[in-house]
Amino acid sequence: MQKLKIKTKGKSYALKDSPFYNLRTKKRLSILLGCDTKDLPLLAKDDGNYNVFSIIGKAGKPRQIHKPINKLDKIHTRIASLICRINLPSYVHSGRKKHSNLTNAKAHLSADGFDTKVLTTDIKDFFTSTRKKQVFGFFYSDLKCTADVANLLADMCTIHGHVPTGSRLSMVLAYWANYHLFEELSSLSKQHSVTMTVYVDDLTFSGTGVNELFKTVVRKVLSRYGHTMHPTKTKLYGKESPKLVTGIVVKEGQLQIRNQQFKELVTDFACWHAIRQTPHAIFDPHTYRLLGRLNSMSSIDPVFKEKAQTVKGNTCR
Incomplete structure (x- = not known):
């Protein structure tokens, strides 16, 4: 089927x-x-x-x-x-062609090349709290x-x-059901010269107007719409600190691969080496996982695209 x-x-x-x-x-x-x-x-x-x-x-x-x-x-x-x-506002980076967690992170690179303050948060139980x-x-x-x-x-x-958690409808419906919430946060951000992006349930704010008071106001707006700012996934980064934005590190005016990705890459390579000479290893889940990680990392550093080609050429078909 x-x-x-x-x-x-x-x-x-x-x-x-x-x-x-x-x-x-x-x-x-x-x-x-x-x-x-x-x-x-x-x-x-x-x-x-x-x-x-x-x-x-x-x-x-x-x-x-x-x-x-x-x-x-x-x-x-x-x-x-x-x-x-239905057309989405420019601040939404999920569920759109040519948009991803990468473009979401890029939006928070300052135009002058200098780092700025960043607030990242997650709407707790986003789908199930959308009534x-x-x-x-x-x-x-x-x-x-x-x-x-x-x-x-x-x-x-x-x-x-x-909203259900496992439907093709979940992501887009949760956004539109909360459209007025996101528009209010977008308006708040513009008032304080802050850049805001939305990636499913991840909210990121960057700019000189980001501070503890701004964070408190965001929390109150979320609460008024029946949502909760995730207590353990909310980070307020200082200007000079490396920031983790939708899985990508923003540091010194550039996007960088997080250390966790490198650690997992070592494990993926070890698993691939163990099976790469077996028949049809190119279709093995370990190969798929390694190639997927390399392709994801190549969007930040092109050298990993070459590594992916090397893996393909050295895997039994």
Whole structure:
């Protein structure tokens, strides 16, 4: 079975040009989503529409995943494909072509080549703290759907009253459901000559206006919208300090690879050396992991692209 994918078909448009805009009837909704009208109430239920399981996260703690299945999986992919076509503000670096954690970090390199103060933070439990009422507000207030259509969409797009953690829809929907939060933070940043970027649930602010008071105001704004600034993932960096921005070190006016990446690269090379002469080693997960890391590091330092080519040439096919 072909894996479902988000498809924008190269389209992009303003919010008011979305096919969801001013959607008035459930019949029109079913046509837009490619399903029968009678299926809509069934797709709005949690039971039978999700595979719920736990994985162990990087911190070693279990994390619950809500993955839509069967018809709802197709519907979520369709909704995500349509919402992903809505133009995003320039401060958003996730879910956009030619944008990544790298462009997110680059945005915080000062034009004069000198380092500046930086605040990095993470919205704690971003998806699960984005509630159904916020999703409803996006469809009802921003996209001008009728109340019944907006409520039906909000039910179809949430589980247990919040955005699911394992859907293709999760990232883009969580952004738009919190659009007014991000716009308020963007306005606050502009008032203080601060650069702000958003990468999923990571917020980064840089500039001379970044200080403890600015951090406190950001925390209060997040709280007012029902979110929490992650207590252990919030860092206020001084002007001269190396800063870790979406996994990349910003130091002395340049982007640098973090030490943790080099340590993991040594392990990846050791695993690859052990299997590289076995038949079809080029398809081995250890080779994929090593090549993936080298390609990621090459976006900061081109020398690693050459290393990736060397690995390919020395791996059994």
